[in-house]
Amino acid sequence: MSAKSDLELMEHADGELDDADVAARIERDPEARAKVDAVKQIGELVRGHLELSADAVHDARFAAMWRRVDDQLVAPATGLWSRISGWIDRYRGHVITGAVSAGAVAALALVLRPSAPDIGVRTRGGGPIQVREVALRATPEIDSLDTPGGSSTVINLDDEDGHTTVIWVTPEDTVEGI
Amino acid sequence: MTGRRWLAVAAGVLSIAIAGVRPAAAGPNDARGEVTASCEFFEISAKTGDKPAIDGELKRVEKKLKKPPFSTWNQFKLLSHSQKSLAKKKAEVIGLKIGSATATLVEIVDKSKVRLTIAIDDDKGKQVATNTTTVDAGDFMIYVHPLANNEGHLLSWTCN
Numbered sequence: 001m002s003a004k005s006d007l008e009l010m011e012h013a014d015g016e017l018d019d020a021d022v023a024a025r026i027e028r029d030p031e032a033r034a035k036v037d038a039v040k041q042i043g044e045l046v047r048g049h050l051e052l053s054a055d056a057v058h059d060a061r062f063a064a065m066w067r068r069v070d071d072q073l074v075a076p077a078t079g080l081w082s083r084i085s086g087w088i089d090r091y092r093g094h095v096i097t098g099a100v101s102a103g104a105v106a107a108l109a110l111v112l113r114p115s116a117p118d119i120g121v122r123t124r125g126g127g128p129i130q131v132r133e134v135a136l137r138a139t140p141e142i143d144s145l146d147t148p149g150g151s152s153t154v155i156n157l158d159d160e161d162g163h164t165t166v167i168w169v170t171p172e173d174t175v176e177g178i
Numbered sequence: 179m180t181g182r183r184w185l186a187v188a189a190g191v192l193s194i195a196i197a198g199v200r201p202a203a204a205g206p207n208d209a210r211g212e213v214t215a216s217c218e219f220f221e222i223s224a225k226t227g228d229k230p231a232i233d234g235e236l237k238r239v240e241k242k243l244k245k246p247p248f249s250t251w252n253q254f255k256l257l258s259h260s261q262k263s264l265a266k267k268k269a270e271v272i273g274l275k276i277g278s279a280t281a282t283l284v285e286i287v288d289k290s291k292v293r294l295t296i297a298i299d300d301d302k303g304k305q306v307a308t309n310t311t312t313v314d315a316g317d318f319m320i321y322v323h324p325l326a327n328n329e330g331h332l333l334s335w336t337c338n
Contacts, residue, residue, distance in 0.1 A: 129215055129315045130290040131338050137314035143293065146308045155247060164242050164318040169307050171323070 006035065013039035140165040213266040215283050215292045217337040221258040221274050224251035224330035235259065239318065239334055247322070251330055264294070264337075276331055277301045290315055292337045298323075313337065 005025075011017035012026070013036045026032045088095055139156055140163055150171040157164040220239065230252040232240050243254050257275040264270050264283035272279040277300045284293040295310040298321060306323055313319055313336075320334040 129286060129292065129338055131316040132290050132314060134316075137317055138291075140311050140313040140317060140319065143310040143312060144295075144308075145310075146305075148305050150306070152307065157242060157245065159241060159245075161241065162317045163314065164320060165311065165313070166247065166320045166322060167307065167309060168247065168322045168324075171306070 009035050010039050012036060014043060134160065134162045137162055139163050213286060214263050215286060215337045216261065216263050217281065217335055219260045219262065219272045220256060220334040222332040222334065223255045223257050224332055225253050226251050226328060227253040242318065279333060284310060287312055298333060
């Protein structure tokens with residue numbers, strides 16, 4: 001049999017040649033039929049092997065992916081600190097954004113807040129009452145004065161240090177001190 | 179920006195805003211902003227001697243003691259000195275060597291004056307004087323009580 005005839009038989013076996021003469025020849029020639037059957041079997045073997053190889057490739061890839069996943073998996077956090085740090089790790093972006101925003105607002109609040117609490121209102125660790133310049137101070141004003149058992153004299157003294165008001169109490173019986 | 183990120187920003191802004199606004203909103207009578215005045219009290223004994231002598235601790239009132247009406251005496255000795263932080267409308271006992279005294283901050287006026295009530299008793303518990311005066315911070319009040327032996331008992335105070 002010529003090489004051309006074998007090629008036609010192979011093409012027929014692969015379904016690439018649909019020729020009535022070739023089909024008739026396979027019907028009447030047992031040798032040709034055997035060749036076609038052999039070609040078909042070889043083709044199935046090759047396809048089967050390729051499919052198996054393809055499956056093997058997928059499995060290898062999946063295995064590699066699972067290994068990577070396993071490597072990256074961490075034991076679940078159990079302690080409080082581990083949970084907190086885990087939460088911070090997960091939401092690091094949110095935490096940083098919040099902290100930066102809070103810092104910006106704090107800076108704004110410091111800049112824009114009222115300058116100081118009322119002088120004379122001493123909060124914890126606050127400042128003293130405002131001591132004005134001597135020239136701006138008023139003479140002390142006596143709202144009430146009671147000296148039972150004695151008389152009193154009020155004297156106002158002024159100097160460069162400010163005002164001094166003296167209340168001189170003279171007891172009727174000048175025997176006792178204060 | 180995600181919803182959670184917005185939430186974090188809002189929480190930060192809110193907390194800072196609360197922290198920043200709260201002190202400004204606290205008024206003079208707020209529980210956190212107690213009204214107080216820091217006052218000093220000098221108890222002085224005065225007498226006449228051969229040589230003038232004024233305790234070094236009385237430097238702040240020395241100039242005043244050299245002038246009338248205090249020039250009746252020429253020797254001044256500090257008997258006690260106390261510094262008190264007076265809370266509004268809370269009587270504070272002033273420890274004296276002779277007698278006793280209490281001081282009460284009535285109020286702070288115009289941010290620069292104190293209205294104080296001083297009550298002084300002698301060593302027998304007899305009331306000598308009760309006085310309420312409004313004084314500028316830095317100015318002095320001096321109570322004088324002459325004694326029988328030509329000595330004097332003085333109580334001076336100033337606030338700031």
